[in-house]
Amino acid sequence: MAVKRRTFLQQTGVALAALGLSEAGLVWADRCQQVLAQPARRKVALLVGINQYPESVCDYTPVRGAALNGCVTDVELQQELLIHRFGFQPSDILTLTDQAATRQGIEESLLLLSQQVTAGDVVLFHFSGLGSQVQLEGGADFQQSLVPVDGLLPTADHPVIQDLMLDTLGLLLRTVPTDQLITVLDTAYTRLGRTLQGNLRIRSRPDAPTGMLTAAEQELQERLSRQTHFSLAQINQQWRSGLLPGIVLQAAAANRIATEAQWNGFSAGLFTYALTQQLWWASPATTLWISFSQAMGTVKQTAGIEQQPAIGGQAAQKQKLPVVSSFNSAGADGVIRALDDDGRAQLWLAGLPAGVLENVGASLFSLAGTDNTPLLQIRSHEGLIAKARTWDGKTPLQVGQLVQEAVRILPRNIGLTVAIDTGLERIERVDATSAFASIPRVSSVLAGEQPADFLFGKIQSRPLLAAALSSQALLANDDTPNLDEETNPSSQSSYGLFYPGRGAIFNTLNQGAEAVKTAVNRITPQLKTLLAIKLLRLTQNQGSSRLGVRASLEILAPQERLILQQETVRAQRTMPTTKVATLLMAEGTPTLAVGSQIQYRLYNYSEHPVYFLLLGLDTKGNALIFYPNLAPTSTTVINPIAPGETVTVPQAHAANWLVQPPAGIAETHLVCSRAPFTQTYQVLAEMPGKIPAQEVAVLLNPLDVVQAILHDLHQASSELLPISEVPSDMYALDVNAWATLSFVYQVSGITQELGEAKGGIA
Numbered sequence: 001m002a003v004k005r006r007t008f009l010q011q012t013g014v015a016l017a018a019l020g021l022s023e024a025g026l027v028w029a030d031r032c033q034q035v036l037a038q039p040a041r042r043k044v045a046l047l048v049g050i051n052q053y054p055e056s057v058c059d060y061t062p063v064r065g066a067a068l069n070g071c072v073t074d075v076e077l078q079q080e081l082l083i084h085r086f087g088f089q090p091s092d093i094l095t096l097t098d099q100a101a102t103r104q105g106i107e108e109s110l111l112l113l114s115q116q117v118t119a120g121d122v123v124l125f126h127f128s129g130l131g132s133q134v135q136l137e138g139g140a141d142f143q144q145s146l147v148p149v150d151g152l153l154p155t156a157d158h159p160v161i162q163d164l165m166l167d168t169l170g171l172l173l174r175t176v177p178t179d180q181l182i183t184v185l186d187t188a189y190t191r192l193g194r195t196l197q198g199n200l201r202i203r204s205r206p207d208a209p210t211g212m213l214t215a216a217e218q219e220l221q222e223r224l225s226r227q228t229h230f231s232l233a234q235i236n237q238q239w240r241s242g243l244l245p246g247i248v249l250q251a252a253a254a255n256r257i258a259t260e261a262q263w264n265g266f267s268a269g270l271f272t273y274a275l276t277q278q279l280w281w282a283s284p285a286t287t288l289w290i291s292f293s294q295a296m297g298t299v300k301q302t303a304g305i306e307q308q309p310a311i312g313g314q315a316a317q318k319q320k321l322p323v324v325s326s327f328n329s330a331g332a333d334g335v336i337r338a339l340d341d342d343g344r345a346q347l348w349l350a351g352l353p354a355g356v357l358e359n360v361g362a363s364l365f366s367l368a369g370t371d372n373t374p375l376l377q378i379r380s381h382e383g384l385i386a387k388a389r390t391w392d393g394k395t396p397l398q399v400g401q402l403v404q405e406a407v408r409i410l411p412r413n414i415g416l417t418v419a420i421d422t423g424l425e426r427i428e429r430v431d432a433t434s435a436f437a438s439i440p441r442v443s444s445v446l447a448g449e450q451p452a453d454f455l456f457g458k459i460q461s462r463p464l465l466a467a468a469l470s471s472q473a474l475l476a477n478d479d480t481p482n483l484d485e486e487t488n489p490s491s492q493s494s495y496g497l498f499y500p501g502r503g504a505i506f507n508t509l510n511q512g513a514e515a516v517k518t519a520v521n522r523i524t525p526q527l528k529t530l531l532a533i534k535l536l537r538l539t540q541n542q543g544s545s546r547l548g549v550r551a552s553l554e555i556l557a558p559q560e561r562l563i564l565q566q567e568t569v570r571a572q573r574t575m576p577t578t579k580v581a582t583l584l585m586a587e588g589t590p591t592l593a594v595g596s597q598i599q600y601r602l603y604n605y606s607e608h609p610v611y612f613l614l615l616g617l618d619t620k621g622n623a624l625i626f627y628p629n630l631a632p633t634s635t636t637v638i639n640p641i642a643p644g645e646t647v648t649v650p651q652a653h654a655a656n657w658l659v660q661p662p663a664g665i666a667e668t669h670l671v672c673s674r675a676p677f678t679q680t681y682q683v684l685a686e687m688p689g690k691i692p693a694q695e696v697a698v699l700l701n702p703l704d705v706v707q708a709i710l711h712d713l714h715q716a717s718s719e720l721l722p723i724s725e726v727p728s729d730m731y732a733l734d735v736n737a738w739a740t741l742s743f744v745y746q747v748s749g750i751t752q753e754l755g756e757a758k759g760g761i762a
Contacts, residue, residue: 042121045082045093046109049075050129050149052098057151058130059205060195063448068201070260070267071128072097073384074186077268077276078126080348084335084402085280101129103148103164107172107220114175122180123246125173128269131187131258133208134161142208143167144189144239154211161211168217170235171224173245179315181246186269188251188258198455198502199419199447200259200303203251203269242312249275251299253310259303259501262451264358265383271309273354274298280351281331281543281569294542294566297590297744298353300665301537304503305746331569332368332402333544340387345376345397347386352405355538358451360386361409361730364722368402375406375722391722404570405544407721408733410710414538415441416531419500421457422447428516432456435520442527453534455498456520459509495519497526497621499665505530505621506662529623532702535710536615536669537742545739546571548606549672553590553743557597564590566670566741571606590745596659600626600649602641602670609640613671613680613709614649615699619664619747623702626668628684638681656695663749671709672739675716680708713738 049071058067075095082088094113096105110125117123130147137159145151145163152162166189173183191208195201213221225231230238238244240254251258251271260269274295296309333351340346347365349357365376365388374395376388390397420432429446436444436456445452495516496508508523548571553563592598604610614626627649628638641647650657671677683704699705710731717734726732 042117043082043086043088043092044113044117044121045078045088045124045126046106046113047075047078047093047095047124048101048106048127048129049073049095049097050101050147053130053147053149056153057147057149059153059207059209067130067195068203068260068267069262070201070269070272071186071203073266073268074128074272075126077272077350077384078124078184080335080337080350081276081279082124084348084400085282085332099149101148102150103162103217106146106148106164107168110169110172111175114172114177117176117178119178120180121178122182123176123178124182124184126184126186126272128186128203128272130203130205131185131189132163132205133189133191134163134165135208135210136161137210137212143236146185146187147205153209159211160214161209162214162217165213165217165221166239167232167235168221168224170239170244171221171228171230171232174228174230174235175224176245179246181313183244183246183248183313184250184272184275185248186251186258186272188256190255190257192257196422196448197257197259197303197306198421198457198498199452199500200261200270201267201448203258203260242310244313245315247311247313247315250310250312251307253308256308257303257306259307261302261354261500263354263383264451265381270299270303270307271295273350277351277353278543280333294744297667297742300746301667301744302499303501304499304665306501306503331404331543333365333405334386334403336397336399336401336403337385339397339399344379344387344389347376347378347388347403348384349381349386349403350384351543353537353540355534356408356540357381357384359410359414359538361411363405363409364391364407365403366406367397368404376403405541405735407717407723407735408541408544409726410538410731410733412710412729412731413441414531414535415443416454416527416534417450417452418442418444418497418527419447419450419452419455420444421455421498423457424516431516432520435517439520439524439527441531452500454505454530455500455502456495457498457502458493458495459504495523497523497530503664506619506664507621526621528703529617529621529699532623532699532706533617533667535703535706536671536740539671539710539713539733539738539740540669540742541568541735541739542566542741543569544735545569546736547608547610547672547674547739548572548604549610549612549670549739549741550603550605551670551741551743552601553668553745554599554601555592555596556599563592563598564743564745566743568739568741570735571739590743591748592659592745593748594659594661594663597657598659599657600668600670601646602649603646604641604643607643608674609642610672610674611638611640611676612673613677614668615671615702615705616668616743617666618660619662619666623699623705625684625697625699625705628681638676640676659747661747661749663747666745666747668743670741670743671713672741673713673716674737675712677709677712678715679711680705683708 051066051068051071053067055061075097079093082093083090094109127146132145132147133142134145135142144166147163150162154161188204190204193206195206221232251269260267278295299307299309334347334349336345337348338346360378360381363378375391377391378386378388380387418436420429433444436442447455494509494511497505508526510522545568548568550567552565555561555563616624618624688700713733714731717732717737720734720736721732
């Protein structure tokens with residue numbers, strides 16, 4: 001379908017934020033200010049999202065009528081963000097969804113866009129949908145393409161590939177006459193022969209079609225090549241080397257998967273949701289860049305390292321990146337999108353982490369840029385939209401007002417949902433469903449059909465299983481195991497738990513034959529650990545906390561380096577601006593090699609003493625306690641960090657603060673509070689065994705500890721709450737009382753030469 005010519009925005013504005021580039025290993029605000037000083041006269045966007053692929057295009061029978069479920073949501077996520085956080089006018093954002101997203105429609109829209117903009121203008125192109133590898137007749141190598149809604153598969157009678165080739169897209173991007181160009185591709189180009197990765201849906205055709213390009217596509221390539229003076233071979237090389245114009249953000253690096261997830265009430269691309277959520281928090285570039293690595297960490301908590309988001313483009317290569325500039329200096333968690341006749345406000349809450357959004361309950365929000373009044377309280381919510389009323393029921397509201405989280409109200413009875421892998425036999429799935437039904441606070445669903453926190457399935461590879469159980473898996477490379485490799489008659493299977501993206505939780509695997517119900521009983525203790533981690537993640541509030549803390553993860557040996565830095569975005573800053581050191585990254589991911597010695601550095605820039613805890617989950621699936629690193633007793637004094645003070649953890653050399661195998665994704669959570677963690681200290685003191693000073697220990701009762709943390713944060717908030725009563729089945733956490741900063745990083749299998757490590761962390 002051809003797109004009619006339209007007029008894009010022609011008014012002055014400030015340069016659009018680069019989509020999330022704070023700690024991606026590049027420099028700080030001094031470079032940002034140079035770009036900020038260059039005004040953009042126009043801000044335009046082309047957003048493409050396709051769910052409704054027919055079987056003749058996607059190469060498989062779509063489930064419930066749609067090949068994908070989250071691509072149109074991705075378009076809406078970007079659209080609301082651009083309008084309400086970056087000043088785009090709705091009429092200057094062109095969207096092509098489902099049946100409108102034809103190859104011709106996308107190409108003509110890009111050509112039209114290139115004719116409407118000039119140097120210095122801001123242009124955003126976003127695509128969410130299927131990607132594909134294709135084999136062109138006479139070509140030696142597979143090529144990559146974006147699959148439009150009319151990208152029919154070749155047939156014997158019509159052996160033509162009707163996709164939008166990535167080389168064509170590269171030429172089209174070369175015609176856009178501005179260096180303020182941002183391209184976001186939430187798709188991938190794999191041929192795995194399947195559509196699911198655990199409980200996630202893969203955004204790639206399962207197989208690679210073979211055929212020839214349409215005459216129209218070939219003619220367009222030739223015309224664009226003459227216009228831009230770039231050959232197809234040069235454009236192809238630029239995709240490989242990351243030297244296309246502007247910034248190119250991709251949900252998946254080469255030969256990696258891109259996935260979408262389902263949450264209660266909506267589906268979205270993992271990458272798009274994480275990225276846009278971070279950008280809702282954005283503050284001016286003169287004070288803070290948005291953390292691209294934080295968005296990547298969110299993706300990897302779910303998909304594992306099978307999905308590796310990537311950043312490229314000439315702006316990234318030259319370290320000259322567009323910067324954040326938005327209407328509200330303290331960011332937002334959502335916006336008032338509509339007002340009902342009965343006075344209720346419809347809130348769009350895409351600035352909240354997905355897990356928090358699912359459990360938003362009766363949380364309270366304030367209007368951004370005000371004195372925190374009036375407060376709006378959630379009355380109901382579905383997916384990304386919540387209905388709320390002002391606390392006094394009288395204060396008038398306006399569409400377009402930004403809202404910020406004030407009090408997070410969480411149910412005390414949150415449970416864990418486990419997806420049962422569709423690769424299991426029917427009788428196995430029945431037995432697993434029955435077994436999980438008997439476990440308190442645990443429910444089960446069929447993988448791919450409903451949201452889930454983790455996956456139950458099995459590995460059927462003897463060498464892989466042995467490696468996983470030895471805790472030395474993958475020391476020779478950085479890749480996670482391929483848990484879907486073909487089995488053979490001699491293979492030995494093991495039931496266990498996996499992350500939604502099918503990364504193994506190694507300490508749930510068991511070598512040897514066992515019945516399904518036996519396996520579920522065996523992993524029941526680990527389910528408590530995973531529920532504890534889920535609850536701990538629900539306290540993460542880097543974007544909304546008003547308690548001023550900064551923390552960094554550093555390598556001490558073999559070479560001292562900064563790995564990752566986090567700080568609360570919305571707290572008042574009184575500390576001096578500092579340069580951020582070059583970060584150690586692999587494909588843009590914070591990475592620690594096995595054997596690295598690490599420490600955390602914490603800085604309190606609030607006006608209050610800050611108490612803190614440091615907990616985490618290693619690559620084996622064990623819950624760890626980093627601090628307090630001496631089991632407290634009734635007489636133990638845990639000192640807070642005084643205002644303006646910096647502390648390091650550990651405070652002295654600790655033999656087991658070394659990164660341990662296996663390779664994979666690990667996470668650490670720094671929980672800070674204005675009040676002591678009284679109940680948590682008591683639970684830790686009662687934990688069996690003692691935690692040696694300065695040592696890291698496995699938490700034997702993680703669920704008890706995390707529930708105590710929630711209780712302590714609830715108590716710390718009680719004197720600050722703007723409401724007098726909180727239901728007994730809820731926790732109420734005031735953003736002024738606590739902050740949780742989360743570090744997600746990849747453990748590499750390449751061992752550092754530090755000698756033999758005895759114990760340690762992962």
